[in-house]
Amino acid sequence: MTNKVQRAEKFMRHAMAAHGSSVYLVALAQTRSEHDAQDVAQDVFCRLLTDATAFTSDEHLRAWLLRVTVNRCRELHRMPWRRRVDALDERAELSSPDVGTEDAALAELRADPVWQALRELPEKLRVVALLHYVEEYSTDQIARIVGCAPATVRTRLYRARRQMRQILEPNSEPKEESYEQASV
Structure with missing residues (x-):
């Protein structure tokens, strides 16, 4: 079993700044939901915070983050409650109350x-x-x-x-x- 560590704030800021958008984009493509993608990205960086993996390069860190993102998305889709929620989403698409505050880049991507x-x-x-x-x-x-x-x-x-x-x-x-x- 690996020991839990607490990574330095500087390391976490770098990881989030350098690779946060990639993690979010992969999560968004996999989950097809902005809210789920945000949750997955948060879970991935929380795991990084306490994981003891010794990264040899920035590319190693990026690959690790994307691998954890893919795995977390798979876990999310396997959850029993997910099938029921997806079935509800297919029947009725609810409009988001905060559409007016939507990020312009996200709107452009969606279109x-x-x-x-x-x-x-x-x-x-x-x-x-x-x-x-x-x-x-x-x-x-x-x-x-x-x-x-x-x-x-x-x-x-x-x-x-x-x-x-x-x-x-x-x-x-x-x-x-x-x-x-x-x-x-």
């Missing part, structure tokens, strides 16, 4: 057709597409973060591109993409 298409992808495709195209991780790095083989990541990226193309261009014919293009 972006690519972001909307990304949100429609299944979780496994969504997370690899986000990590590859937004966070600019290689397929090997993504494989370590999500816990699968690099070939699986390449397949998921291929499927994500294909599905997003169908979502964004519903009237176009599906274009065949070779395996070589999918592995780039």
